[in-house]
Amino acid sequence: MTTNEHLAGLLRGVELRVTQPRLAVLAAVHELPHADTDAILDASRARLGQVSHQAVYDVLRALTAAGLVRRIQPSGSVARYESRVGDNHHHVVCRSCGAIADVDCAVGEIPCLTASEDHGFTIDEAEVVYWGTCPDCKAS
Amino acid sequence: MTTNEHLAGLLRGVELRVTQPRLAVLAAVHELPHADTDAILDASRARLGQVSHQAVYDVLRALTAAGLVRRIQPSGSVARYESRVGDNHHHVVCRSCGAIADVDCAVGEIPCLTASEDHGFTIDEAEVVYWGTCPDCKAS
DNA sequence: CCATGATCTTGAACGAGTCAAGAAGAGGGG
DNA sequence: CCCCTCTTCTTGACTCGTTCAAGATCATGG
Numbered sequence: 001m002t003t004n005e006h007l008a009g010l011l012r013g014v015e016l017r018v019t020q021p022r023l024a025v026l027a028a029v030h031e032l033p034h035a036d037t038d039a040i041l042d043a044s045r046a047r048l049g050q051v052s053h054q055a056v057y058d059v060l061r062a063l064t065a066a067g068l069v070r071r072i073q074p075s076g077s078v079a080r081y082e083s084r085v086g087d088n089h090h091h092v093v094c095r096s097c098g099a100i101a102d103v104d105c106a107v108g109e110i111p112c113l114t115a116s117e118d119h120g121f122t123i124d125e126a127e128v129v130y131w132g133t134c135p136d137c138k139a140s
Numbered sequence: 141m142t143t144n145e146h147l148a149g150l151l152r153g154v155e156l157r158v159t160q161p162r163l164a165v166l167a168a169v170h171e172l173p174h175a176d177t178d179a180i181l182d183a184s185r186a187r188l189g190q191v192s193h194q195a196v197y198d199v200l201r202a203l204t205a206a207g208l209v210r211r212i213q214p215s216g217s218v219a220r221y222e223s224r225v226g227d228n229h230h231h232v233v234c235r236s237c238g239a240i241a242d243v244d245c246a247v248g249e250i251p252c253l254t255a256s257e258d259h260g261f262t263i264d265e266a267e268v269v270y271w272g273t274c275p276d277c278k279a280s
Numbered sequence: 281c282c283a284t285g286a287t288c289t290t291g292a293a294c295g296a297g298t299c300a301a302g303a304a305g306a307g308g309g310g
Numbered sequence: 311c312c313c314c315t316c317t318t319c320t321t322g323a324c325t326c327g328t329t330c331a332a333g334a335t336c337a338t339g340g
Binding site (some may be wrong): 125 | 163211212213215216219232234241243244257258259260261262263264265266267268269270271272273274278
Binding site (some may be wrong): 281282283284285286287288289290291292293294295296297298299300301302303304305306307308309310 | 311312313314315316317318319320321322323324325326327328329330331332333334335336337338339340
């Protein structure tokens with residue numbers, strides 16, 4: 001269970017002020033993994049009664065910048081957010097319905113992080129997206 | 141040199157009609173790797189004098205569907221296109237300026253394609269994006 | 281409890297991309 | 311070689327996720 005006290009603690013931990021919209025958005029991201037902004041907006045309103053969509057956008061940006069949530073955006077999809085941060089995991093995305101599931105990389109802690117030729121870039125993260133078909137879409 | 145005859149051959153090879161807009165767009169993608177739609181539109185107009193942006197969008201979609209070009213879209217970026225297809229290569233993206241460079245995966249021909257737990261998905265492609273800082277941005 | 285600066289509300293705007301209807305053109309059949 | 315048909319291109323409007331801006335509200339330190 002993610003209590004408000006717990007969530008408030010997370011916010012204080014990254015020196016963000018504790019506000020109702022932030023608690024609601026944070027709770028929504030925790031209980032709806034890979035939700036898009038609109039779903040998070042709905043969930044937040046269900047909790048508070050009224051929040052502006054702008055506030056949700058602002059909060060999501062602040063939480064992302066603080067590292068409390070992670071923003072993911074596969075090609076052709078709107079932005080989605082998840083609360084699982086800090087570990088090294090990736091995503092499988094369904095080509096036909098857009099469903100997303102978490103995947104731990106099989107190749108070790110830091111997968112593919114060493115590119116064969118980095119063109120002088122300083123690489124700090126390797127993001128992997130697996131494309132395929134989800135069980136539901138395979139059935140039809 | 142990518143001549144019009146060569147490009148026309150590519151189009152016929154995938155059973156697409158050979159039209160001026162298609163030749164221009166295909167040439168633009170070949171000479172401007174990782175260009176966005178707007179840059180491709182400009183390059184196409186430089187070649188033909190006049191093309192509608194809608195035609196460029198349509199052509200890019202047709203070429204992508206036919207497998208002649210590949211669409212890439214790192215988070216927070218607009219769609220970009222490249223003519224290098226069919227091989228297994230990935231991209232480094234600069235966090236501050238958005239520059240993109242090609243990278244061959246170091247881990248073998250099919251990198252990370254075996255996810256540890258696929259949640260029942262049928263995976264057909266693994267896309268890797270390396271995030272970092274390009275040489276130019278490191279300098280400033 | 282107050283002051284101050286961060287955060288939220290409201291409402292407008294932006295821009296990449298898509299939709300729709302009709303004109304133009306590619307390519308096969310006569 | 312020309313015409314017919316179906317695809318493709320033009321024009322112009324529009325959608326939708328996201329951002330901008332100005333003023334009101336509220337969390338937090340003193």
